[in-house]
Amino acid sequence: MPAAPVRIKESKFPVTCPGDLNGFPRQPDRVAIVTGGTDGIGYSTAKHLARLGMHVIIAGNNDSKAKQVVSKIKEETLNDKVEFLYCDLASMMSIRQFVQKFKMKKIPLHVLINNAGVMMVPQRKTRDGFEEHFGLNYLGHFLLTNLLLDMLRESGSPGHSARVVTVSSATHYVAELNMDDLQSSACYSAHAAYAQSKLALVLFTYHLQRLLAAEGSHVTANVVDPGVVNTDLYRHVFWGTRLVKKLFSWLLFKTPDEGAWTSIYAAVTPELEGVGGRYLYNEKETKSLHVTYNQKLQQQLWSKSCDMTGVRDVTL
Numbered sequence: 001m002p003a004a005p006v007r008i009k010e011s012k013f014p015v016t017c018p019g020d021l022n023g024f025p026r027q028p029d030r031v032a033i034v035t036g037g038t039d040g041i042g043y044s045t046a047k048h049l050a051r052l053g054m055h056v057i058i059a060g061n062n063d064s065k066a067k068q069v070v071s072k073i074k075e076e077t078l079n080d081k082v083e084f085l086y087c088d089l090a091s092m093m094s095i096r097q098f099v100q101k102f103k104m105k106k107i108p109l110h111v112l113i114n115n116a117g118v119m120m121v122p123q124r125k126t127r128d129g130f131e132e133h134f135g136l137n138y139l140g141h142f143l144l145t146n147l148l149l150d151m152l153r154e155s156g157s158p159g160h161s162a163r164v165v166t167v168s169s170a171t172h173y174v175a176e177l178n179m180d181d182l183q184s185s186a187c188y189s190a191h192a193a194y195a196q197s198k199l200a201l202v203l204f205t206y207h208l209q210r211l212l213a214a215e216g217s218h219v220t221a222n223v224v225d226p227g228v229v230n231t232d233l234y235r236h237v238f239w240g241t242r243l244v245k246k247l248f249s250w251l252l253f254k255t256p257d258e259g260a261w262t263s264i265y266a267a268v269t270p271e272l273e274g275v276g277g278r279y280l281y282n283e284k285e286t287k288s289l290h291v292t293y294n295q296k297l298q299q300q301l302w303s304k305s306c307d308m309t310g311v312r313d314v315t316l
Contacts, residue, residue: 005116024100024268026254028053029107031155033102033148034149035089035141036116038062038069039045041167041226045113045267047073050112055081055107059098059144060116061088065161074103089116089125089140094311099147106156111267112148112168114141114201120190130308131183133190137197142204143309145248147283156218164221165266166205168198168279171290197207200301202279202288207298211315216301220276222266226259249268273314 032049036042037058050056052074060066073082087098102109117137126135145164156162171221175195178184182200184193205223212219223243265283266272279288291297306313 003235006254021048021264023095024052024122024264025270026053028267030059030111031055031107032111032113033057033109034113035059035087035144036114038065038084040114041259041263042113043069043209044257045115045263046256046266049267050074050077050079050082050109053079054111056083057102058082058084059087060084061086061090061094072225085149087144088127089144090128090132092128092140092143094127095143096147099144102148102182103151109148109151110155110162112145112152112162113263113267114145114163114164116140117167117197119194120166121247122190123193125182125207131185131188131193132183133193133197134184134200138200138204138310139192139305140234141201142305143311145208146309146311152219153217158218159192159212159273160218162219163204163267163272164219165206166199166201166221167263168205168221168223168288169195169283170225170227171195171201171294172202175289177203177291177301179297179304182304199292202292203298203301204279204305206292207295207302207315208235209296218274220272220274222272222276222278222280224262224281225286226262288289 027049032054034042034046034056037046038060039062046056046058058066058069058146063086070082070084074080074190085101086094087097089095118132121132122134126132128135130139130279152162152164172195175192175198177199184196202223205221209221212221262280262283266280272278278285281288302315305311
């Protein structure tokens, strides 16, 4: 297994700088869903998409914070088309209820950003009995995406594709996918479980793109790596790592705005019109772990995920 590439934090991004949206076209007629949009990278992503004029739906489970976040984004962006819909990605019932409520709005869906996640949490299960990293980070987004695919297909058009943007991580480079124990029940490691969930998201994206391309849909799927970002996700890591983060975050970590930038780029740049199946870091295509290109493994994971979530496997 190749070692993870060395990442050096740049002070400037290749195309645009965080906060400078002039390089991107306005998006006044497009609708986006951002999971985990009340905090960290998700909040920054939702804010910048709203600044471009998008109608932004924040999907999250933090009811108490939602009103304040929505008000803040509206005030900062002067965009009133920002709202919150409750969605707990650790519950398949909640995900299905969210999709039902969204569809009742009778609006299109042009961008889905699968951003929410947990990192290095103690061993625990979702409401459906799945290991939390795998169940929330991966299966939750797998189900959400599949339930919204019909709307994405209807909303995409030639030259204006709908887009699925999924947030993975460089930790996928050191991950292994154990198809016989996806729940990490035999030997639990928080780091290994987190890394496996991020590896699964890359495999999912590549297979999804192959399915979409095969059916001729005007929908694309790409996966992004935000880099090492200063967010609350680190609250469960080793205390020494938290201390280093506190002391040197200004030097070693990206800000949430910087971390969100590749997600924003993947969601709106004309350069990716009709282009899918890419792993993007700092707005550039990068090679993911070699095993992620294994189409047999992609298929196996997809089929097993369909069984776990009750989604019909159209690839069989």
